[in-house]
Amino acid sequence: MNVRKATEADVTAIHDIARQSIQASYAISPTGIDVIVEEWFDARTMADRLADSVIGVAEIDDTVVGFSEAKITDSEGQLLWLHVHPEERGQSAGTELFKWTRERLSDRGTTDIRARILASNSEGSAFIEQFGYERIDQRDTEFGGETWDEHIYGSSENTADDNTESQDVPSTIEVEGQERFVGSEEIPGDEAPLHRLYTDADYEEQYGYYCSSCGSAVETVDELDRIKCTTCGNVHRPDEWDGAYL
Helix, strand or coil: CEEEECCHHHHHHHHHHHHHHHHHHCCCCHHHHHHHHHHHHCHHHHHHHCCCCEEEEEEECCEEEEEEEEEEECCEEEEEEEEECHHHCCCCHHHHHHHHHHHHHHHCCCCCEEEEEECCCHHHHHHHHCCCEEEEEEEEEEECCEEEEEEEEEECCCCCCCCCCCCCCCCEEEECCEEEEECCCCECCCCCCEEEEECCCCCCCEEEEEECCCCCEECCECCCCCEECCCCCCEECCCCCHHHCC
16 A cells, blocks of 8 residues: 555546546435536546645555545644545555545644544544544535535544633623523534523523634524524524434
């Protein structure tokens, strides 16, 4: 097994591996696969990213069997893609690619690495968790005009303080001239917890939610049944924390 920096001569192999891997691992329609592969992995697009991204390939007997891609944004390393050809899995190519990528990012001065994995890729989630990573966020991303759910993973060593209050939570707030009462139960959000907001001091009639990230009132859920603060974007997703959602 040899892992090295990718070159322009590898872009065709990367394109083919991406297609084969996504077909084998993702619960995505053929049209959706075409959208992702052509938008991210066509030869010209890959060649343009070689200089700026951290892209490596794994070889067995001089044949490229897998690749990884990462970048650094605001001193944070982001693992964007890691794919191994389905017929070559089980030979540690994925593990070696991840270790190589982590070392290259460390060489560039970052030890905080996040991994982005499409929600439909259950194998990818299980793979990254082997390295002590845990799911810390969920976002929407777009390919070819379509929206996809994307899970964000971070090392448990670097995420112990995630999802904490950004400010002291008051017992009441004023909303359009009316006093509203803030409940104590925390509902996890992407940025900070949300709290149920009530019209009465007995906490019987719910009005909406209080966002502890920015201190705003959230009156409704959006069209995807998410509790989303329109002021700061803090969001709770029901499919992630069903026990806390009404």
